[in-house]
Amino acid sequence: MSETTSTDLGVTPAGRGAPGSGPSDDARPILELRGVNKSFGPVHVLHDVSFAAYAGEVTALVGDNGAGKSTLVKCIGGIHPIDSGEYLFEGKPVNVHSPRDAAALGIEIVYQDLALCDNLDIVQNMFLGRERKNGIVLDEDTMEQMAAKTLQGLSVRTVKSLRQPVSSLSGGQRQTVAIAKAVLWNSKVVILDEPTAALGVAQTAQVLELVRRLADQGLAVVLISHNMNDVFAVSDRIAALYLGRMAAQVKASDVTHAQVVELITAGRSGDLGLTNGNGGAEGKEAP
Amino acid sequence: MMRAGPSQEEIRRHNLGVLLRHVHLGGPTSRAELTSRMGVNRSTIMALTADLTAAGLVREELPKETGRAGRPSLVVRPESARVYVFAFDVGVDRVVAARVGLGGVILDRRDAPRERGPFDLEALTAQLAGFAHQMLRDTAPDAVCVGAAAAIAGGVRAADGMVKYGPNLGAFDVPFGEELARRLDIGLPVAVGNDANLGALAEHTRGVGVGCNDLIYLHGDVGIGGGVIVGGQLLSGHAGYGGEVGHMVVNPGGRLCGCGSRGCLEAEVGERTVLEAAGRAGGDRVGRDAIRAVVEAADRGDVAAQRALQRVGDWLGVxxxxxxxxxxxxxxxxxxxxxxxxxxxxxxVRSRIAISALAASREGVRLRTSALGDDATLTGAAELAFAGVLADPLEALARVTSN
Known part of the structure; x- marks a missing residue:
């Protein structure tokens, strides 16, 4: 078997534990969507989508282009209101109608474009729109201290000065600042949209380690990625969307690369996934 | 069987060591915090810190601001600048010497690349001792060196620090610790440990594995070393060669290994295999740079590099x-x-684990990358060097100052 390659890995994990038959200690998810539907005019984008994110875990959200990942994230973030379905946070039903509602719950999203202002420095970016004030003037000292503490807490050592403009930072450093900005607000759920997409290998490694550290510190992290190595390197669970339906949400320790690729491209893999790959059936979560 | 309990004196020594270890690993800690962590009463903590302060191992300070009402509890800090050890790390492509202060602070260091070639004990120990002597010149006169230790990429006999085998260094039956101590000439022995074992210790005490009592550290440096911590203790084996997971045979009849066997994990996953599989063997780049170049190429779509990583990842998973x-x-x-x-x-890697590992064991395991990075093995050597002073602080200090 000296020439074992990825193709051999389509084997279902050993019968000693069926995929998804996780431990009974499954904690309650901090963020949960049940049967969410979303249409834009005649286009039905999300069909009865269920999704859960857990504190202390990285949940990868994978799917082909157009599978509905961005729409799902925007529904979670309050940019698109959901048409029907349940949105639960810490076990309680909530109404999220705007990004402000999501932020109030402790949900932060880091978009691919990072939304940082090149002409402002790191501290100014981290507090953009939520500046600390002391009377009527900005409380620069407190903001700088908080920014420094957050970066230190994330073991970020690559940034030299907090007062350097963001335009002088590398791609990886920008991503780091954007992530630090998201966790500065005692957030509980952080959603990262393709955080390693434009980065070189060394910086990708640093960002992946940062993503893992966020979860290890107790946050629920949702990672959107197309890179299967990134997904398998840091995730605890993998949620695969297929044509607007949740094909499966499984434990990363129970699936193989080939199974996840099948879920993404065909909506099913063996016992996992949608009962009818063309849709029609409800997205089935692994038991 | 009747056995007398430990004497008062033994308990005091033990507690001194425990307190010093708390401050060494946890950094500045308030007396109140120490009281609750050690589960002894306040006056005991006061007496213990007084002893350690008198010995110059720690100092007590008022905290800056606590933001709480009441008289603030004194903070106990390690005397990092005053109490230090020498730590050495001998990798295949790199040697490091460092002066590390109590509390784990790297006060000074010298890094140098190492040429691949036959193992030259004289030149290596002379170089490391030279670095140490350079650093010694910049040391304050009242500073005390309380130990010295080295991490090396090879199997080390526990009894005397003899490097029995180090195929990737070309070292066999080398009295490395003894020779380094002789060259160093500061009246201290040099403890020697396997690099991956010490890496495991470092990640367990200061890295990603803090608070985790059952962990395995895998160290890649041309070959693959392993350190296994079970129930909080490093698994050393009968003579000290335990944990050599790199020489676990995963592919009988597979690639030839530097140890003489075939199909060892190290032979299927090591640097040589990665570079050969990627069609890059014999290039001018070796070591970490060469491996990173393969990962970079795979990321950019180089098919040979992708295949090489898939193959190696598969064996690593096994x-x-x-x-x-x-x-x-x-x-x-x-x-x-x-x-x-x-x-x-x-x-x-994870696909292979999902297929081959028992569900009950695999679902709880966390796969992580080293938090200490390139300094993991060096940090482990420093911890080994501090072991004596942490076990019995006053006795160990008395020994080194009487020299």
Whole structure:
């Protein structure tokens, strides 16, 4: 078997534990969507989508282009209101109608474009729109201290000065600042949209380690990625969307690369996934 | 069987060591915090800190601001600038000497590349001792060196620090510790440990594995070393060669290994295999740079590099699955060049684990990369050097100052 390659890995994990038959200690998810539907005019984008994110875990959200990942994230973030379905946070039903509602719950999203202002420095970016004030003037000292503490807490050592403009930072450093900005607000759920997409290998490694550290510190992290190595390197669970339906949400320790690729491209893999790959059936979560 | 309990004096020595270890690993800690962590009463903590302060191992300070009402509890800090050890790290492509202060602060260091070639004990020990002597010149006169230790990429006999085998260094039956101590000439022995074992210790005490009592650290440095911590204790084996997971045979009849066997994990996952599989053997780049170049190329779409990583990731997964089944670890840590290999082939590694590891063991295991990075083995050597003073602070200090 000296020439074992990825193709051999389509084997279902050993019968000693069926995929998804996780431990009974499954904690309650901090963020949960049940049967969410979303249409834009005649286009039905999300069909009865269920999704859960857990504190202390990285949940990868994978799917082909157009599978509905961005729409799902925007529904979670309050940019698109959901048409029907349940949105639960810490076990309680909530109404999220705007990004402000999501932020109030402790949900932060880091978009691919990072939304940082090149002409402002790191501290100014981290507090953009939520500046600390002391009377009527900005409380620069407190903001700088908080920014420094957050970066230190994330073991970020690559940034030299907090007062350097963001335009002088590398791609990886920008991503780091954007992530630090998201966790500065005692957030509980952080959603990262393709955080390693434009980065070189060394910086990708640093960002992946940062993503893992966020979860290890107790946050629920949702990672959107197309890179299967990134997904398998840091995730605890993998949620695969297929044509607007949740094909499966499984434990990363129970699936193989080939199974996840099948879920993404065909909506099913063996016992996992949608009962009818063309849709029609409800997205089935692994038991 | 009747056995007399430990004497008052033994308890005091033990407690001194425990307190010093708290401050050494946890950094500045308030007396109140120490009281609750050690579960002894306040006056005991006061007496213990007084002894350690008198010996110059710690100092007590008022905290800056606590933001709480009441008289603030004094903060106990390690005397990092005053109490230090020498730590050495001998890798295949790099040697490091460092002066590390109590509390784990690297006060000074010298790094140098190492040429691959035959092992030259004289030149190596002379170089390391030279670095130490350079650093010694910049040391304050009242500073005390309380130990010295080295990490080396090879199997080390526990009894006397003899490097029995180090195929990737070309070292066999080398009295490395003895020779380095002789050259160093500061009246202290040099403890020697296997680099991956010390890496495991470092990640367990200061890295990603803090609070995790069952972990496996895998260290890639041309070959693959392993350190296994079970129930909080490093598994050393009968003579000290335990934990050599790199020489676990995963592919009988597979590639030839530097140890003489075939199909060892190290032979299927090591640097040579990665570079050969990627069609880059014999290039001018070796070591970490060469591995990173392969991962980079795979990321950019180089098919040969992708295949190489898939193949290597698959074998790495086989090895880790075996380890998970045998040891049921809470965490497996990838360090050295295995960090890059794991991140570049995680899909393969985890797929193989999902297929081959027992469900009960695999679902709880956390796969992580080293938090200490390139300094993991050096940090482990420093911890080994501090072991004496942490076991019996006053006695150890008296020994070194009387020299």
């Amino acid at each position: 090895g880790v699955a075996n380890l998970i089944n045998i040891f049921n670890p809470e965490m497996v840590i990838f360090g050295g060049m295995l960090r890059d290999i794991f991140l570049g082939s995680a899909a393969q």
